[in-house]
Amino acid sequence: MKEAIVHPDTTVTIQEVPIPIPARKQILIKVVAFGTNPKDWKIPAWQNLSMNSGDDVAGYVEAVGEDVIEFQKGDRAATMPLTFLTAAFALFYDLELPTLLDKQPNGRRTAFIIYGASTAVGAFAIKLASAAHIHPIIAIGSRNSDFVKEYLQESEGDAFLDYTTYESHGLLSSALRAILSASNVPEGRSFHALDAVSIPGTYDNVLSRAMAGPPQQVTGQRPRIAVTFPVQDRTMVDKSVDIVEPRVNRAHSDDLSYMSFGTAWCAMLEQGLRGGWIKPHPHRVILGGLEGLGGALQELKMGKVKAKKLIGRIEGTPGITNRGARRLN
Numbered sequence: 001m002k003e004a005i006v007h008p009d010t011t012v013t014i015q016e017v018p019i020p021i022p023a024r025k026q027i028l029i030k031v032v033a034f035g036t037n038p039k040d041w042k043i044p045a046w047q048n049l050s051m052n053s054g055d056d057v058a059g060y061v062e063a064v065g066e067d068v069i070e071f072q073k074g075d076r077a078a079t080m081p082l083t084f085l086t087a088a089f090a091l092f093y094d095l096e097l098p099t100l101l102d103k104q105p106n107g108r109r110t111a112f113i114i115y116g117a118s119t120a121v122g123a124f125a126i127k128l129a130s131a132a133h134i135h136p137i138i139a140i141g142s143r144n145s146d147f148v149k150e151y152l153q154e155s156e157g158d159a160f161l162d163y164t165t166y167e168s169h170g171l172l173s174s175a176l177r178a179i180l181s182a183s184n185v186p187e188g189r190s191f192h193a194l195d196a197v198s199i200p201g202t203y204d205n206v207l208s209r210a211m212a213g214p215p216q217q218v219t220g221q222r223p224r225i226a227v228t229f230p231v232q233d234r235t236m237v238d239k240s241v242d243i244v245e246p247r248v249n250r251a252h253s254d255d256l257s258y259m260s261f262g263t264a265w266c267a268m269l270e271q272g273l274r275g276g277w278i279k280p281h282p283h284r285v286i287l288g289g290l291e292g293l294g295g296a297l298q299e300l301k302m303g304k305v306k307a308k309k310l311i312g313r314i315e316g317t318p319g320i321t322n323r324g325a326r327r328l329n
């Protein structure tokens with residue numbers, strides 16, 4: 001089979017490797033389509049290692065290892081809807097926001113800020129917050145984020161800020177504060193934010209500045225920002241604000257709490273897609289299958305991919321015969 005190795009400089013080599021044999025509690029998936037994520041170029045660059053960094057795939061179960069329940073050969077399978085699960089971990093694990101499963105006490109309002117409405121993680125966070133009746137949602141995006149506006153309800157105080165129209169982080173932060181203080185939430189403040197961009201300037205100059213202050217009077221909750229990429233420099237983050245780092249790969253861990261969270265939220269995703277309260281992120285199919293991966297990761301690295309998930313089809317890879325392959329719709 002073919003394997004894509006991503007190098008620290010974001011070039012990609014395709015190599016032939018033996019088909020793995022699934023070990024105990026593992027399944028082997030015949031990949032039909034793969035997704036790309038910014039972490040696929042960031043981790044090899046960051047760790048200065050060449051690696052197969054891909055883990056966002058969909059296909060069919062080809063073989064199952066010992067002690068596998070639920071799956072059998074021929075089942076449709078996705079390794080992990082990566083960005084959806086990242087958003088779910090951020091909202092409902094690290095930020096401890098009320099979930100769809102919680103009974104919503106009448107009149108409870110929780111302001112929630114999402115920086116990066118165009119990103120797949122940010123957009124899923126908005127969809128999840130809306131489904132969980134968390135309001136007001138304050139989304140920060142650009143005109144590329146128009147597709148999330150259907151999830152925002154003006155009548156609930158939800159708001160959208162276009163970051164490209166503010167001349168400085170300070171002005172954007174002040175606009176956030178103004179919206180919060182005019183909104184009908186306790187103390188006119190937000191104690192929960194997700195930064196799906198997580199670069200210097202976003203979590204500190206915008207979010208931390210807007211959220212800084214004493215803990216919430218009733219709950220004692222300190223302002224908390226979930227960052228989707230580890231932040232190295234916290235010097236500009238106000239001392240009153242906590243930073244938490246949700247990691248989607250927890251779902252693969254042996255920790256029962258993380259594992260159960262991953263299992264439950266994958267089931268919720270399936271239910272959401274069927275029920276229409278979760279819609280997939282907009283996507284663009286890259287040409288050349290695995291051969292197109294290097295170009296796709298370069299595009300991501302250069303920030304040229306706007307509000308779209310780039311996905312590839314294995315059958316588009318030169319040298320791959322599609323005999324016996326099936327299409328996933």
Ligand SMILES: NC(=O)c1ccc[n+]([C@@H]2O[C@H](COP(=O)([O-])OP(=O)(O)OC[C@H]3O[C@@H](n4cnc5c(N)ncnc54)[C@H](OP(=O)(O)O)[C@@H]3O)[C@@H](O)[C@H]2O)c1
Nearest residue numbers: 038039086118119120121142144228229246247248306307
């Ligand atoms: N923690 C985890 O386990 C985990 C898992 C998956 C991903 N991640 C991380 O989560 C982040 C988002 O991933 P993704 O796949 O959702 O991203 P994505 O869909 O590739 O994000 C693309 C969008 O990023 C936005 N963007 C870039 N720079 C921005 C800035 N300075 N201000 C506002 N928006 C900006 C752009 O929005 P506009 O078009 O509006 O300009 C662009 O449309 C990445 O850092 C990724 O590495 C973490």
